[in-house]
Amino acid sequence: MRDVMELLHSNLHEVFAERDPERRRAAIERTYTDDVTFIDPEGEFVGxxxxxxxxQELLDGAPANFVFEEDGHRYVGTDTGALAWRFGPPGNPVARGIDIxxxxxxxxxxxxxxxxxxxxA
Known part of the structure; x- marks a missing residue:
């Protein structure tokens, strides 16, 4: 069983930042439930x-030099975690957000x- 800190890392670095579909798929298998729900401003995605x-769609829509970077501390509860991130060229983000x-x-x-x-700001 993975702890919340590991899951926060995997979600950002091994899944959403991973451009190789096979490595991403392996990370998804070990990180998420079969019925995982992902909600962002574009909608709700199940499974x-x-x-x-x-x-893949997010990465395909971004230049190759764009990266996800952590943008602060990881916050951890018993069944919840949160991590702020930034996306863009290293050190020069064009987007910021938080995953809960x-x-x-x-x-x-x-x-x-x-x-x-x-x-x-």
């Missing part, structure tokens, strides 16, 4: 394949992504 497709994870039986069952509004 591992839908989450993988959404991650709900954990069930040692895997992520819900990922809720909130974005910092454009123009906010």
């Amino acid at each position: 591992r394949q839908a989450l993988s497709d959404r991650a 994870l709900t954990i069930r039986d040692g895997r992520v069952s819900l990922v809720r992504t909130l974005l910092l509004p454009e123009g906010a």
